[in-house]
Amino acid sequence: MTDLILSLDVTDRSEALRIAAAVAPEADAIKVGYPLVLAAGLGIAHDLAELGLPLIADFKVADIPNTNTLICEQVFAAGFSAVIAQGFPGPDSVLACVDAARAAGGECYVVAEMSHPGARTFFSEGVPERLCAIVAETGADGIIAPATRPERVRALREQVGTKKILSPGIGAQGGDPAAIAALVDGMIVGRSIYGAEDPAAAARAYAPYRR
Numbered sequence: 339m340t341d342l343i344l345s346l347d348v349t350d351r352s353e354a355l356r357i358a359a360a361v362a363p364e365a366d367a368i369k370v371g372y373p374l375v376l377a378a379g380l381g382i383a384h385d386l387a388e389l390g391l392p393l394i395a396d397f398k399v400a401d402i403p404n405t406n407t408l409i410c411e412q413v414f415a416a417g418f419s420a421v422i423a424q425g426f427p428g429p430d431s432v433l434a435c436v437d438a439a440r441a442a443g444g445e446c447y448v449v450a451e452m453s454h455p456g457a458r459t460f461f462s463e464g465v466p467e468r469l470c471a472i473v474a475e476t477g478a479d480g481i482i483a484p485a486t487r488p489e490r491v492r493a494l495r496e497q498v499g500t501k502k503i504l505s506p507g508i509g510a511q512g513g514d515p516a517a518i519a520a521l522v523d524g525m526i527v528g529r530s531i532y533g534a535e536d537p538a539a540a541a542r543a544y545a546p547y548r549r
């Protein structure tokens with residue numbers, strides 16, 4: 339299965355709810371990050387949860403273990419079903435997120451390599467592979483890997499085996515769903531869906547790549 343994950347980076351509450359409701363029948367999960375939560379409040383998660391799709395909190399949690407625990411407890415109490423953490427703070431920080439996810443019956447994903455051009459500065463020279471080792475060590479559910487570089491996703495698949503790969507960078511950042519869908523478990527798509535005149539139709543265009 340390759341899921342379609344709507345990245346709902348909209349900063350108006352009612353527009354976010356309207357787009358989410360329209361796209362929900364065409365999507366498998368909704369990812370929410372700082373843009374929407376800072377604009378509309380964490381309570382937006384409860385409203386979105388009513389659509390019945392898994393909700394992923396893209397807060398790229400990256401602090402000491404105790405702070406990560408406190409952040410993730412808030413995330414899951416708000417109604418999210420998964421959280422995204424950074425791996426560079428180290429295994430104990432990631433484990434805090436994994437433990438909080440488990441306590442809530444949720445999931446934790448770790449950023450292994452980012453999708454934008456500048457990511458190459460630090461997500462290089464074996465670092466993504468070391469981050470995948472932290473995923474294995476902590477029992478996290480999977481990684482975030484760049485749809486803009488399918489060859490890197492292929493290499494990281496070797497590292498994570500059957501753990502899930504969720505992949506942003508499709509559409510607005512230039513990633514091609516035809517090149518990435520078969521390599522990953524989830525395609526994360528933001529602007530090319532929520533920025534379209536008809537977001538539901540834009541989401542439907544990804545249907546051939548949902549398996």
Ligand code: U5P
Binds near residue numbers: 482484529
């Ligand atoms: N995201 C990336 N690349 C990463 C990690 C996360 O694009 O390496 C997030 C962005 O913050 C955004 C979404 O929320 O995925 C992609 O949106 P878009 O480029 O499809 O609009």
